Amino acid sequence: MSLFETTYDVIVVGGGHAGSEAAAASANMGAKTLLITMNLQNIAQMSCNPAMGGIAKGQIVREIDALGGYSAIVTDKTAIQFKMLNKSKGPAMWSPRAQSDRMMFAETWRNMLEQTENLDFYQDSVNGLIFDGDKIVGVKTALGLEIKSKTVIVTAGTFLNGLIHIGEKTFGGGRAGESSSTGITEDLVAKGFESGRMKTGTPPRVDGRSLDYSKMDEQPGDDNPETFSYIETSPLTKQRSCYLTYTNKEVHDLLRDGFDRSPMFNGRIQSTGPRYCPSIEDKIDRFASKERHQIFVEPEGWNTVEIYVNGFSTSLPEDIQDKAIRLIPGFENVKFFRYGYAIEYDYFPPTQLKHSLETKLIENLFFAGQINGTTGYEEAAAQGLMAGVNAALKVQEKEPFVLKRSEAYIGVLIDDLITKGTEEPYRMFTSRAEYRTLLRQDNADLRLTPISYELGLASEERMNKVIEKREKTHKLIQFLEETSVSKEQINPVLEKKGLTPIKQSMKFYKIAARPQLTLSDFENLEALKEFIAAEEIDHIIIEQVEIHLKYSGYIEKEKANADKLNRLENVVIPQAFNYSNVKSLSYEAREKLTKIQPTTISQASRISGVSPSDISVLLVHMGR
Incomplete structure (x- = not known):
């Protein structure tokens, strides 16, 4: 007999990044939601590197935020460093990234979820699914409980029949210190689902007090750090630096000596690992001509000495890890907190899903995260949010919410998974999107918040900020288009930049559209100063306007191409x-x-x- 008398609208299985966003989304849309996870202390734990964002991933986090998700807010509240990557390239490539305090990140996520209405929690392991014909109607737990629900979202991460490998040692586990999950795969396969195996890995964690940072290159954060969220979160006033060092020939030679004991090379691991985040042994095998590889030394938080050794993911035996890492400059006297390991787990090829992330075989059953063959917190969180929204919409008997490829990186991610499938852990890149000039990190709120507001997910506060941003951007563009500037006002700026002076007065927008100039070059122009002060224009609006001026031709071309594609949609x-x-x-x-x-x-x-x-x-x- 179940202890739960309630039939839930949505049950979310798993409390990782996908599960946390799924639970928040469905609950915020009014669905009575239950989040079941093995350990409530590990909600949204950063199982691998202590960072959010990066190339294309930063755009996804901003899109999650624009849609009313929590990932960006949590990242801002727990960040210890912020960087805008690719700033030297065009705005389509700019990508925010933040180092986070690992322990604070999980704690903040849990606090935000606990303050979310319509959301219940339960700590247990789900080891079975309950079906009524071709519909799912609930879950079974390790304690023997049967909990009923109108929809179920499975976000099992790396836990489904997870196996951890360190050298010649193999043991069951979903991640270090936690047991694997059994039963779900078997129930799904019995229903006709196709399953497969994938692999991922993680590097050692070490004691920062045992490292010599004088032998490494310091990697500080931005001088004027931004934030991820479009709402009022506070930028960092102090930051922790990361450090950069390199492997060398001696490191590679020692690692090769252990290949015969590596599960990757002796046949014990036969599943596919992530192409774009390979283990150190995979790197020195595939790129044998390279004499060194980057090692990023990343602090795990404000008040811990634990260090994440980014770039040294490995499943080699612990004695090989110990000897090899000491040959890296700065690691001569290193003390380990834990060794690196590889993990194999079950996934389900995502071609078995609809674009809503509901499965084709079983009605009301949704998959999100690594169960769909993806890798990365950001990709998982995005799927979780979309699954949570669509599960709530299914309960409300409304049409599913599907983002187009021209609307969001999230749309590209899900469409790639459903139409192309994946045989290796899928990671998002800007190159996967046909319309990256449209899908910039700076305009995710303009693209997606109005849609989210209509769904009842984004708050009125968010929507009002988008309206204000849109109106102020339009006003500044209009001012530049209508205002003429004389050669006496402009030529000193042009000459200072080594540009050809103008011979007569021109509209301001024609001058500002030049690629070598920014509006900050005209900060002493009285008319511009007065307008910016009177309209309370901030740097975000100025950035929007500059992108519009310099890239409007490219943007219009992509919009036209997107319109052609949407006719086929x-x-x-x-x-x-x-x-x-x-x-x-x-x-x-x-x-x-x-x-x-x-x-x-x-x-x-x-x-x-x-x-x-x-x-x-x-x-x-x-x-x-």
């Missing part, structure tokens, strides 16, 4: 369409389309193996 493929009846399709196209069951012609066009001629056949078949 509107060509809906009937549910359970029988592709075998369309004999003009290639055999591969029929096979792939039947398996993935795309909902629109646009989605069909992105499936690997479906050619443009196949799309033409489908369009003709549907009277287009």
Whole structure:
């Protein structure tokens, strides 16, 4: 007999980054939600590096924030360093990244979740799913409880039949010090799901007091750090530095000596690891000609001496780890807190999902995070938020919420997973997005908050800030377009920059659009100073306007391309369409389309193996 008399609207299985965002989203949309996790002390724990954001990942965190998620707020409250990466490149490439205090991060997440209405918590392990035909109706726990729910979101991370490898030692576990989860995979496979295995790894943690930082290069944060969230979180007034050092030939030679005892090379690990975050042994094997690799020395928090050795992920035996790391400059007298390890776990190829992240085989069952073959906190959190929103919408009998590729990196992420699948841990890059000039980190609020507000997820405060930002940006653009400046006002600035002087008065926007100039170059121009003061224009608005002035041509071109694509998004493929009846399709196209069951012609066009001629056949078949 269940101790829980309530039938929940949403049960979230797992309290990692995906589970935490899923629980917050569904609860904030009014769904009665239960978060079940093995250990309530480890909610949203940073299992790997103590950082959020980075290339493309920073854009995702900003999108989560614009949609009303918690990740950006928690990051701002717990950051110990902030950097805007790729600032020397165009704004489409700018990517925020923050080091966080690991312990404070998990504590802050839990505090925010506990203050969320409609959200209950329960500490136990889910080891089974309850079905009624082709619908899910609840979960079974290790204590024998059966808890009923209208929808279930599985966010199991690396815990499904997890195996930890250190050298020749192998033992069950979801991560260091925590047991693996059994039963869920078996229930899903019995229902016809296809499963696979993936691998990831983590580096050693060491005692910072035992390191010699004088032999490393200091990596401080930005001089004027920003924040992740679009609401009023406080920027850092002090920061902790990271440090950079390098491996060398001696390190590589010693590591190679241990390859015969490495589970990666002796056949014990046969699953696929992340291509873009390889282990140190994988790096020296694949890039044998490189004499050194970067090692980033990252503090784990404000008040701890624990250090994360970024770049030294490994599953080699502990004695090899110990000897090799001491050959890295600054690590000669290192003391270990724990050794690096690899972990294998079950995942379910994401082509088995709808774009709402609901499974195709079982109604009301959603997957989010590493169970879908992704890697990274940010990718997991984004999926969790979207699954939470769609589970709540399913309960409310509303249409699912799906972001287009032209609307968000989150849309690119989910569309890639569903239409292309993945056979290795999927990581987001800016290069995966066709419309990266549209999908910048600075405008995620303008893109997504109005949508989120309509869903009831983003607050009125967030929406009002977006309206204010949009209006002030428009006013400043209008001012620059309408205001003329004389050569006497402008030429001193141009000459100082080594640019050709103007010969007559010009509209200000034509001058400001030049790539070599910024509005700060004209800070002494009286008309501009007065307008900025009168309208209370801040640096965020100025940045928006400068991007508009310099990149408006590129932005308009991408919008036009996106509009063309969206026309195909509107060509809906009937549910359970029988592709075998369309004999003009290639055999591969029929096979792939039947398996993935795309909902629109646009989605069909992105499936690997479906050619443009196949799309033409489908369009003709549907009277287009």
